[in-house]
Amino acid sequence: MSKRHLCIAITGAGGAGVISCGELLLQAWAHEGGRGLLRKAYGPQIRGGESAALLKLTDDERYTAASHYDLVVALDWDNFSRFEDEIRLGPRSWVLCDEADELPASVLAARPTVLQLPFAELASTCHAEGRVNMLVLGVLGRLLGLPVGSMVELAAQKLARKPQAYRDAATACIEGGASRPMACDLPVPPTAATGACYMSGNQAAGLGALEAGIRFVAAYPITPASDVLEWMAGGLEQLGGQLLQAEDELAAINMAIGAAFGGVPAFTATSGPGLALMTESIGLAVASETPVTILNVMRGGPSTGIPTKSEQSDLNIALNGLHGDAPHLVLAPLDIADCVFTTGWAVQLAQQLQTAAIVLSDQFIGQSTAIVSEPRRYIPATAAPATPAEGAYLRYKLTSSGVSTLAAPGDAGHRFTADGLEHNENGTPSARQSDHQRQLAKRQDKLADFGFGDDWAQVNGSGPLALLCFGSSSAAVNEAADLLAERGSPARVISLRLLAPLQTAALRAAVEGCSAVVVVEQNHSGQLFRYLKGHADFPQAVHSYAMAGPVPLAPEAIAQAVTEMINP
């Protein structure tokens, strides 16, 4: 069954308010019980330049980025070419733009139906300070059948800090736009239950972290992770926690480690360049067995790369960036709503296993906003309260689970010095072979022997072909599996949420009976493919579909490539 989606792109110069227009439209759609996704795309300029609100209204919550658009609303065409890779049009697409505009040849070449309105004139007729973006909101709202009052109210909330005249102009333009019938009969997806959540993946990750007990955050700004930290600042203030803006990521990770040593669950968020700076000290967290969670919102790399766009190319550094043998946790949320669950789970695993957890989100799920049903939470099994050990306290005591009792300053009689130098059970520095081997094994075993349960992956379907992916690729790969099923090649999709320690036995069981495995990921070199080849030892033929960002993975392209791989 093909999906009922409506994809709308609204583009314009930065400052023209296309993002606000898209946000308000999606919010109003959410109020009616609709489902949908808003991706934001920007040109490289800090202010000005071009921006695009890329909306996908859907009848389910499997949010893949749109590749083909049903309707493009262009507030102007300057720099539109920047988005040509991302905003594809066809003969069944509609284009809405100002009467005075001349359309670029590349747009006309797709032969869309073009509707032209006197945008600027209409907006100023509605109100002397009328703005085109709000007029467009009204026009689109009418197309979707949204109540005018709902859009007006949402706009008033969003513009609460603006002068009265500004808000009046918005109201007049929304109403004016909504009174304007449009000769466009695009089918609107059906709506579902109301009462959903409207959130970005970055907000969801922040919420998951706070709910799991994070009360200290160290922050150094970096795109596309800053908004996690900004959102958490407000939450921490209400919760009586602390946020410390660091001088750099070297400081941020160490501040988090310091707070965690103090017994306060600690967190930081960054992106590739910042993760690279943090790696030495993530090793310190591993060696000193200090729990800490690092959210890495991936962007195009290497180096400064493509800061505002998505890619899954930090898997290598997350898995292997630490020097020495430094076992730690690497997790990846599968979608926006799953950012709540996976980040919360990561925090609790880090605390429980006294190690570092790296969470690999990315710009796509991090900065897109979606309408999601109440996100699932990680609910930990209630652990039996730790009984104080007999005899002298040994911070790095060898235990059957590998986990030792973690005291915090203030605990009477448990004084110890945490150390990144190799140490004995007591924490005293030791360069002896026996201590080194025991402590290495302890730190490895506590992860290897831990029961992570069923959440290590999400497994869908049962076809004889396995599509393997991690994190935010999940939606596109599941959609590709639907296409393959329609074409007679049913596939099962295994979306990895826990990347390290790799659950090899469960993974092999999940692909049992499959004749081939295709590893799908959004990077250039096939990082997940190589990792799995090295560790999972599949008996099947294993293929790689690796496509670098920044354009989101396209289900159709995946399905086609997979078909060619399995039917050479």
Added chain:
Amino acid sequence: MTEAIKLKAKDYKSEVKPIWCPGCGHFSVLNAITKAMAGLGINKDNTVLVSGIGCSSRLPAYVDSYGFHGVHGRGLAIAQGLKVARPDLTVLALGGDGDGFSIGGNHFIHACRRNVNMTYIAMDNEVYGMTKGQASPTTPMDWDHSKLTPHGPGVRPFKPAALALASGAPWIARGYSGNPNQMAKLIAEAVAHPGFSFLHVMSQCITFCPEQTDWKAIVTEHEGPALANADEAAKVFLHEDGFQTGLLYCEPRPSWPPVSDKPVDGNALAGLAASFRV
């Protein structure tokens, strides 16, 4: 319950035996710290010593308190995170001149500026002791004892007190490993100061800079009260020889973070989750 018996300096030492060379100035800093702790009657369980990497940074393991021996240059960051998260604790960061002024220089500047209520003791021997005698940011220009810089570093040493002042440190003192009693007094005052206190200790490295035994002839004690004016202190710190000891500058200002007057909201988590529901 308060500790019934008053603890002596030696009661604040741990069982771990220092790895330092005999005659190393860092022993004297250890003695001064434990003496200050005994003098203050400090609760061992509520005190944390945090360090980076270097001979000097080994010190936390030698004190019977909580401790964190981190990575090179980042002790101040760990210490600030800890103190901000746990304002009830007494936190001291310490380390060498390489640790604090070279690899950790950025953290030093920002710790002075941030003014978290804690103490930082920089044990300055003008050399990288642990890596066997290379020049540090405070090594004299013409010191030619290192194979790495056989003609001397050829770069002007920087002035930690001047840098601390310019970065906003409100409390700056200097000690000398040859005078542990004065140092103990300064440490006690540093801990009592309600803000970031920077104690610069000239702590000799007998192994790589034996010439530093001459320091005792040039060290002076600052007379009179500490300067309380940054303009005057700047003149002193820019032009002094770096061997006057004592509390040199004290101009208290509000520490960070300010005590929050916002009540903690018991339902905040539920409210945050609800804020996303349409």
